[in-house]
Amino acid sequence: MSDNCCIVLDRLVEGAPRPEDFRLERRPLPEPGAGEMLVRNLFASVDPGSRGRLSGRASYAPPLRPGQVMEAQTVGLVVQSDGGRFAEGDLVAGALGLREFAVTKGRGMRRIADWEQPISTAIGIYGTPGMTAYFGMLDVGQPEPGQTVLVSAAAGTVGSAAGQLAALRGARVVGIAGGAEKCRYLREALGFAGAIDYKAADDLADAIGETCPDGVDVYFDNVGGVILQTALGHMADGGRIVICGQISQYNREGTAPEGLVDPHPFIYRRLRMQGFVVFDYADRFEAARREMRGWIEAGRLQFREHVLDGLERAPEAYSGLFQGENFGRGLVRIGELA
Ligand SMILES: NC(=O)c1ccc[n+]([C@@H]2O[C@H](COP(=O)([O-])OP(=O)(O)OC[C@H]3O[C@@H](n4cnc5c(N)ncnc54)[C@H](OP(=O)(O)O)[C@@H]3O)[C@@H](O)[C@H]2O)c1
Structure with missing residues (x-):
């Protein structure tokens, strides 16, 4: 040493x-x-x-x-x-x-x-990413049974946990991820109702429309940019957008940010959008970890x-x-x- x-x-x-x-x-x-x-x-x-x-x-x-x-x-x-x-x-x-x-x-x-x-x-899963999924999805997104939840970077650390937590609340979950292997994992291992390979999709808007035919009640956004704007066009009435991360924009400093260019759907769909910082929930982390442990040990939450x-x-x-x-x-x- x-x-x-x-x-x-x-x-x-x-x-x-x-x-x-x-x-x-x-x-x-x-x-x-x-x-x-x-x-x-x-x-x-x-x-x-x-x-x-x-x-x-x-x-x-x-x-x-x-x-x-x-x-x-x-x-x-x-x-x-x-x-x-x-x-x-x-x-x-x-x-x-x-x-x-x-x-x-x-x-x-x-x-x-x-x-x-x-x-x-x-x-x-018991650290910051797991806590981010827990509080971002359950406290901010608040999915309800039967609702459609769309998650981006869905095969990632935060996204995969967030999607599974929404499913545990009884929601129908669709993930967006890059590549066939990640999409297969979302459908077959995690039981998502649908998975969109955004790198291969000819038209992302069509793909969201096909996998979320009743519209999106909760969009959990890890990426921002074009995917956020496209998801916005598919929100259901009264939908909620959780701004968790904007990874598609992190390397674009000094250039005009991409993303929300047309907020009109917020009006006629009566939408809400909310960002959050996970550390604001620090006094509840211990309780969240214990709850996550139960789901993990029961095989209901994978990572x-x-x-x-x-x-x-x-x-x-x-x-x-x-x-x-x-x-x-x-x-x-x-x-x-x-
Ligand atoms: N609000 C908070 O308090 C908080 C706390 C922690 C993390 N976060 C945010 O949560 C998000 C996810 O973090 P994580 O740790 O779970 O990361 P991660 O999902 O494990 O890794 C990042 C993934 O993002 C996807 N990605 C990268 N560039 C992209 C692009 N240009 N467009 C679309 N997808 C892209 C990639 O997956 P693909 O192969 O699918 O492209 C990559 O595997 C990040 O934005 C992070 O900043 C927020």
């Missing part, structure tokens, strides 16, 4: 992120001070939402500067604790970034439960993980998110527990 591999931002990102926008650096192993812990990270996530911090412009979080460690959610083992919040040997989830070791006071971190298995689920081995593969994993290369929660394995 002499040094600490980290993935740092090499240069500000323009357009789609590329692996060359990052570099691997070896830094000295940090030492915990009083009230701090040294954590050895085992898994780290790659998240589309991080894109907003990589262009040097302020968003809801301050921009990352070249030379700074790339942000990521992490699951790790406390290897040293100098009176820190957690004890040596505890498995903890947090956001310690793409690095092997981190010193932390433990703010915003939690000890993961024994039943969060595999442990990577602590930053997947996939897309794990690349080695911290050095994180830049590849991250840029792959924007090409749809991940099929499940995007993760890198940094080390083994033993």
